[in-house]
Structure formats: C-alpha cells, structure tokens
Amino acid sequence: MNRGFIGLLILIIIALAALKYFLDWSIFDAADSEQGRNTIEYIKNILNISWSYIRIPIFFIWEKILEFRQSS
Known part of the structure; x- marks a missing residue:
C-alpha cells in the first residue's frame, strides 16, 4: 500500500513539473488568483x-476484504 501511495505522489510531482x-x-x-481559489474551494x-x-460502503467493503484475507 505504501509503495502505491509513494508512486502516486511521484507521479503527481512529475505531472506538475511537466505542466510547468x-x-x-x-x-x-x-491558486493565487480569485478564480483559482474559488475553483479549489x-x-x-x-x-x-x-x-x-x-x-460507509467503502469501509464496509474494506472490512469484508480484510476478513476474507484473514480467513484464507
């Protein structure tokens, strides 16, 4: 899970650098402009x-996945 999260952060940083x-x-x-702040909000x-x-549905499904992994 941490590997996917770190990979996502790196991908976002690369995408922002490419846009720049x-x-x-x-x-x-x-984000400094008024329209940008309104859009972010x-x-x-x-x-x-x-x-x-x-x-709630996501937490329910996640709990079921964890139960399934522990039982098998």
Whole structure:
C-alpha cells in the first residue's frame, strides 16, 4: 500500500513539473488568483460531499476484504 501511495505522489510531482515546463502553467500561480481559489474551494466541497456518501460502503467493503484475507 505504501509503495502505491509513494508512486502516486511521484507521479503527481512529475505531472506538475511537466505542466510547468511544457505549458508554463503553475498550480501555485493558479491558486493565487480569485478564480483559482474559488475553483479549489468548489472541488474541495465536491470531494467532501462525495466522500460523505461513499465512505460507509467503502469501509464496509474494506472490512469484508480484510476478513476474507484473514480467513484464507
């Protein structure tokens, strides 16, 4: 699990570096603008609402997976 997480972080860093190099676009510059802050706030709200709906089923499924792994 940690290997996948670290790989994902490295992929995000590489993607942001590629955006800066090829398109001269920086996430920090985008977040400094009013529209950028509003967009980030909107995305954060969408993710929080989505997580509140799917959290319980995901935890239930995860517990079942762990039970299955321990029993086999």
